[in-house]
Amino acid sequence: MANETGNNTRLGIFVLAGLLALIMAFYMIGKNNNxxxxxxxxxxxxxxxxxxxxxNNVLFAGIxxxxxxxxxxxxxxxxxxxxxxxxxxxxxxHKNALAAIGTDGLMGNKVVNISAGKGxxxxxxNGDMLGTQKMVSTDDMLQTLSTTNNNIAxxxxxxxxxxxxxxxxxxxxxxxxxxxxxxxxxxxxxxxxATANASQISLAISNMVTRxxxxxxxxxxxxxxxxxxxxxxxxxxKIKTAGNNADQMTANLNALVLKIDKDLTGGKGSLNAMLxxxxxxxxxxxxxxxxxxxxxxxxxxxxxxxxxFLFSGYFKKLEKEKAKQQNKKN
Numbered sequence: 001m002a003n004e005t006g007n008n009t010r011l012g013i014f015v016l017a018g019l020l021a022l023i024m025a026f027y028m029i030g031k032n033n034n035x036x037x038x039x040x041x042x043x044x045x046x047x048x049x050x051x052x053x054x055x056n057n058v059l060f061a062g063i064x065x066x067x068x069x070x071x072x073x074x075x076x077x078x079x080x081x082x083x084x085x086x087x088x089x090x091x092x093x094h095k096n097a098l099a100a101i102g103t104d105g106l107m108g109n110k111v112v113n114i115s116a117g118k119g120x121x122x123x124x125x126n127g128d129m130l131g132t133q134k135m136v137s138t139d140d141m142l143q144t145l146s147t148t149n150n151n152i153a154x155x156x157x158x159x160x161x162x163x164x165x166x167x168x169x170x171x172x173x174x175x176x177x178x179x180x181x182x183x184x185x186x187x188x189x190x191x192x193x194a195t196a197n198a199s200q201i202s203l204a205i206s207n208m209v210t211r212x213x214x215x216x217x218x219x220x221x222x223x224x225x226x227x228x229x230x231x232x233x234x235x236x237x238k239i240k241t242a243g244n245n246a247d248q249m250t251a252n253l254n255a256l257v258l259k260i261d262k263d264l265t266g267g268k269g270s271l272n273a274m275l276x277x278x279x280x281x282x283x284x285x286x287x288x289x290x291x292x293x294x295x296x297x298x299x300x301x302x303x304x305x306x307x308x309f310l311f312s313g314y315f316k317k318l319e320k321e322k323a324k325q326q327n328k329k330n
Contacts, residue, residue, distance in 0.1 A: 038087040040126040041069065044099040044112070045080045052101055052110040058083045059102075060114045065089045068112060083112060096121035098133045 046052075049071065058066040066085035074080050085093070096117030104111050114130065124130075 039066065039084050040087060040090060042083045042085055042093075042099075042124060042128055042130055043080060044083070044130040044132055045074065045078050046101060046132055047077050047079070049079055049081070050101050050110060052081065052112065056110050056112065057104065058085065058112045058114065060085075060089050060093060061116070062113075063089070065114065081112065091123065092116075093124045094121040095124055095128060095130075097124070097130055099130045100133045 052068065052071070054068050054071055056068045057064060058068060066083050066089075068081060069084045070082040072080045072082070081099075083099075093114060094117060096119060097114050098117055100113050100115070102111050102113045103109070115133075117131075
């Protein structure tokens with residue numbers, strides 16, 4: 001009998017402990033869902049829930065603040081979500097707060113993130129409708145990544161084609177030609193040398209100008225010496241006088257030519273008489289004829305002398321000397 005009473009006592013203690021554990025479990029679950037605490041409701045509407053379901057968490061500034069109570073389809077572009085929010089965060093949520101659907105981690109469950117809005121606004125009341133903002137979802141990121149991958153593939157293909165064209169073009173041969181590099185290096189050296197020479201020339205000109213300004217050197221003496229300046233001025237005056245005389249001479253020659261032309265045109269003067277008088281022209285012609293005849297007769301006499309036995313030896317000797325000189329020239 002005593003053993004039966006002890007067993008019943010132990011059984012009762014075990015059942016009581018089990019009931020307490022069950023009550024604690026229900027309490028913890030209910031606390032997480034605000035079943036045993038004061039709460040209020042907020043509403044928001046999304047065009048797409050992206051997998052959000054009843055019971056998912058509601059976070060305010062990253063802190064657990066409630067759960068999704070219900071989901072109701074309003075239209076084909078609007079879905080209303082009712083959230084149960086703990087009263088402890090009521091004093092931090094304002095009417096301009098925004099709700100967005102996010103993910104608990106990278107690949108975790110969907111959650112509703114409530115973030116504070118900009119500017120001053122009163123606190124929310126039970127049943128208020130919050131505004132929404134679009135968050136980048138995993139699907140959107142994957143779609144963007146897929147588009148980016150496609151673009152990278154296209155760019156890679158274009159780069160490959162461009163590289164092949166460059167490899168087959170003459171530009172690649174030019175880049176691989178080592179002689180061009182040497183020529184370019186030589187050209188750069190020549191340019192550097194020319195630049196150095198130009199710098200030296202500029203420095204020399206600057207020194208020359210400085211020395212001339214200080215009265216040194218031939219140019220400085222010429223610029224600073226008053227005697228040399230006077231001589232230079234006198235020489236310039238003489239050159240100017242010579243130029244004036246040349247101009248006067250040219251004018252006199254022009255006047256003489258004009259006078260001769262006027263005499264020829266007007267039929268005056270001895271030159272015109274010689275050119276236009278037929279008697280004088282005939283006499284000149286006769287004189288030229290007589291001179292021609294006398295020249296011909298003289299030539300005949302000289303030819304006769306060549307054949308004369310007294311002078312034939314002399315002319316033959318002249319011809320031999322002439323032939324020798326011609327052979328020497330050849």
